Amino acid sequence: MSKPVNIGLIGCGFMGRTHSNAYRKVSNFFTTQHRPVLKAVCARNKENAAEFARSWGYESVETDWRKLVERKDIDAIDICTPNNTHSEIALAALKAGKMVLCEKPLSMNAAEGEQMARAAEAAGVPNIVWYNYRRVPAVTMAKKLIDEGRLGRIFHYRAVFLQDWTINADLPQGGTALWRLDAAAAGSGVTGDLLAHCIDTAIWLNGSVDRVSAMTETFVKERMHNLTGKVEKVGIDDACAFLARFKNGSLATFESTRYARGHKAKYFFEINGEHASIAWDLHDLHRLEYFDHRDESQLRAWRSIHVTDGDHPYMGHWWVPGLQIGYEHTFVHQVADFLQGLDDGKPVAPTFRDALETQRVCDAVLESAKSERWVNV
Numbered sequence: 001m002s003k004p005v006n007i008g009l010i011g012c013g014f015m016g017r018t019h020s021n022a023y024r025k026v027s028n029f030f031t032t033q034h035r036p037v038l039k040a041v042c043a044r045n046k047e048n049a050a051e052f053a054r055s056w057g058y059e060s061v062e063t064d065w066r067k068l069v070e071r072k073d074i075d076a077i078d079i080c081t082p083n084n085t086h087s088e089i090a091l092a093a094l095k096a097g098k099m100v101l102c103e104k105p106l107s108m109n110a111a112e113g114e115q116m117a118r119a120a121e122a123a124g125v126p127n128i129v130w131y132n133y134r135r136v137p138a139v140t141m142a143k144k145l146i147d148e149g150r151l152g153r154i155f156h157y158r159a160v161f162l163q164d165w166t167i168n169a170d171l172p173q174g175g176t177a178l179w180r181l182d183a184a185a186a187g188s189g190v191t192g193d194l195l196a197h198c199i200d201t202a203i204w205l206n207g208s209v210d211r212v213s214a215m216t217e218t219f220v221k222e223r224m225h226n227l228t229g230k231v232e233k234v235g236i237d238d239a240c241a242f243l244a245r246f247k248n249g250s251l252a253t254f255e256s257t258r259y260a261r262g263h264k265a266k267y268f269f270e271i272n273g274e275h276a277s278i279a280w281d282l283h284d285l286h287r288l289e290y291f292d293h294r295d296e297s298q299l300r301a302w303r304s305i306h307v308t309d310g311d312h313p314y315m316g317h318w319w320v321p322g323l324q325i326g327y328e329h330t331f332v333h334q335v336a337d338f339l340q341g342l343d344d345g346k347p348v349a350p351t352f353r354d355a356l357e358t359q360r361v362c363d364a365v366l367e368s369a370k371s372e373r374w375v376n377v
């Protein structure tokens with residue numbers, strides 16, 4: 001029998017749309033007893049909220065998230081607002097006994113994240129963080145190949161996340177869409193925004209990070225602030241590169257910037273093991289590159305696996321073999337797994353506690369960049 005999960009979504013921007021799309025589609029493609037109901041959406045502007053509710057099919061609107069969190073007819077709060085709001089909303093939602101689905105990064109820093117993880121555990125309710133790249137079928141398959149031991153001992157992990165949208169020095173900081181450039185709203189720049197994704201994937205695939213050595217730069221030092229109307233100091237890192245040692249003994253490099261002219265969302269990682277290597281690129285997200293040294297020597301080469309067959313992760317739920325899916329589907333997969341977790345009564349990763357580990361690495365990276373020293377995580 002179908003069990004409704006009444007969703008209360010907060011924030012009608014980019015992520016509000018990807019999540020709403022996922023809630024609408026999931027039950028058409030995945031069979032779970034629990035199914036999401038688009039009960040209410042919250043935005044500060046009533047007209048925006050009403051328009052969003054109309055276009056995505058929400059039953060009602062709120063303009064104050066506190067009211068939404070207290071509503072008896074809401075089972076789960078979905079946080080799609082800027083980073084500086086995650087903790088306050090999540091703590092209130094957990095206190096009200098709601099399940100919480102929180103956008104990444106979990107928090108502004110690890111101390112805040114620890115409080116959130118503890119509150120989630122004390123509340124004993126399902127909680128998850130939207131590190132959606134884990135659920136790209138090719139990335140999920142990378143995890144499977146590593147867990148099967150195909151790579152053997154892992155020597156190297158390298159990841160980049162490159163963009164180019166903040167090069168213009170006239171771009172203001174703060175407010176709608178540009179909150180990412182405002183340290184008070186974002187916490188950090190590319191470290192918490194982009195590298196957090198790379199770190200989450202890396203911890204999932206390669207285990208915990210032991211220590212880091214980082215450098216950051218803020219190329220444009222002052223920008224007009226949309227909320228104050230004044231030119232203000234820029235407090236975020238525009239670019240960050242760090243070295244890391246994993247607990248399994250492997251060495252890693254991570255790099256992210258919003259100043260890599262020509263790159264819009266170039267998330268790439270490569271892992272080199274004793275027997276095999278794998279590589280993945282968000283710009284070609286349905287492919288997993290795989291090289292196995294144990295192949296017959298005259299045929300040995302990098303294979304480009306089109307991860308679209310029925311026995312590839314998640315793909316049996318979609319079209320026919322050979323037809324690919326895309327970015328939006330990673331969110332559908334996350335909702336599907338979350339609902340399956342409710343059916344099974346089991347937590348689904350990454351929980352708040354899992355995501356806290358990424359937060360600790362981000363904190364260590366920022367501390368290392370400041371002190372110009374290696375920092376233990």
Ligand SMILES: NC(=O)c1ccc[n+]([C@@H]2O[C@H](COP(=O)([O-])OP(=O)(O)OC[C@H]3O[C@@H](n4cnc5c(N)ncnc54)[C@H](O)[C@@H]3O)[C@@H](O)[C@H]2O)c1
Binds near residue numbers: 015
């Ligand atoms: N998982 C991913 O790949 C991914 C991608 C983008 C963003 N994010 C994360 O999602 C979150 C939101 O990012 P976005 O890109 O959707 O931002 P956005 O600017 O597109 O949307 C944010 C929305 O939150 C609303 N908002 C702000 N404060 C609010 C409040 N107090 N009450 C109600 N609504 C409020 C804004 O009006 C806006 O509609 C951030 O934490 C970000 O890091 C994750």
